[in-house]
Amino acid sequence: MRPLLRVVRGEPSAEELAALTAVVAALSQRRERTRPTPLGGWASRTDAVRRPLHHGPGGWHASGRFA
Known part of the structure; x- marks a missing residue:
């Protein structure tokens, strides 16, 4: 068997080899990667800063979210 x-x-020293073996064994275990939970559009803080309102045709649309 290969070492x-x-x-x-x-x-x-024996202690150094034991520590290295423990680290290599821990890193070799397969773990499922966790991805950060994506935030939806409603959690975006960029909409907290309101853009200026536009007057005239279509102004009501520009005043809403995601305009």
């Missing part, structure tokens, strides 16, 4: 780790240079 999991091979020391190429230096003489690590």
